[in-house]
Amino acid sequence: MNLSLYFVTPDGAAGLEALVLAAVRGGATLVQLRDKHATDADLIPVARRLVAALAPSGVPLIVNDRVTVALASDAAGLHVGQGDLAVTEARRLIGPDRLLGLSVEALDQVERLPLGIVDYVGIGPVRATASKPDHAPPIGFDGLARLVAASPVPAVAIGGLGAGDAAAVKRAGASGLAVVSAIGAAPDPEAAAQALAAEWGAA
Ligand SMILES: Cc1ncc(COP(=O)(O)OP(=O)(O)O)c(N)n1
Numbered sequence: 671m672n673l674s675l676y677f678v679t680p681d682g683a684a685g686l687e688a689l690v691l692a693a694v695r696g697g698a699t700l701v702q703l704r705d706k707h708a709t710d711a712d713l714i715p716v717a718r719r720l721v722a723a724l725a726p727s728g729v730p731l732i733v734n735d736r737v738t739v740a741l742a743s744d745a746a747g748l749h750v751g752q753g754d755l756a757v758t759e760a761r762r763l764i765g766p767d768r769l770l771g772l773s774v775e776a777l778d779q780v781e782r783l784p785l786g787i788v789d790y791v792g793i794g795p796v797r798a799t800a801s802k803p804d805h806a807p808p809i810g811f812d813g814l815a816r817l818v819a820a821s822p823v824p825a826v827a828i829g830g831l832g833a834g835d836a837a838a839v840k841r842a843g844a845s846g847l848a849v850v851s852a853i854g855a856a857p858d859p860e861a862a863a864q865a866l867a868a869e870w871g872a873a
């Protein structure tokens with residue numbers, strides 16, 4: 671699992687497969703299918719197509735929130751947050767071999783939750799972001815560094831991140847950055863991903 675450039679798909683994106691493949695050509699190392707409004711029945715065929723499309727690149731597909739979609743599409747993993755099913759239940763349902771990611775927003779969560787059963791944590795939001803209207807209060811890069819230091823598993827930073835942020839994310843100790851709009855809303859998503867990947871490599 672390479673967390674360095676984690677592309678989280680925009681809600682309800684048109685041309686999703688082309689967008690994801692452009693992100694991967696540009697250097698995205700992990701992709702998350704995130705759609706807060708579609709039904710499971712709508713998302714299962716989408717996830718199946720993405721799993722097949724990503725196979726030649728070896729980039730894993732993680733499904734956000736929905737165990738049923740992850741299992742039905744044979745996705746590489748699942749990402750859950752504090753308002754989703756419990757992380758122990760998520761691990762039980764997906765089994766030991768799929769990747770499991772958990773969002774953490776505060777130190778007490780890092781200290782209290784059984785992080786030994788997850789493969790990575792998503793820490794944020796670093797900054798406020800319109801991509802997640804119900805986000806927790808922003809923690810900034812100092813907050814990110816505190817949570818990364820307390821986490822026993824690799825961490826990816828998320829929330830309001832984009833060009834110019836890779837060095838600060840790396841300094842905070844995270845293993846990468848996760849973005850929605852920096853790639854998904856870019857005029858040229860492949861070029862945007864390429865620039866972020868290059869920035870991470872140089873940081
Ligand atoms: C990599 C990553 N980190 C955090 C999140 C947020 O998950 P969650 O808090 O469950 O919020 P939603 O994405 O479900 O709205 C994430 N999706 N990915």
Ligand SMILES: Cc1nc(C(=O)O)sc1CCOP(=O)(O)O
Nearest residue numbers: 794795799801829830849850851
């Ligand atoms: C999906 C998600 N989770 C967050 C968290 O803080 O847990 S912030 C976020 C959205 C990130 O979108 P953008 O890159 O456009 O800011």
Ligand SMILES: [Mg+2]
Nearest residue numbers: 735750751754
């Ligand atoms: Mg969630």
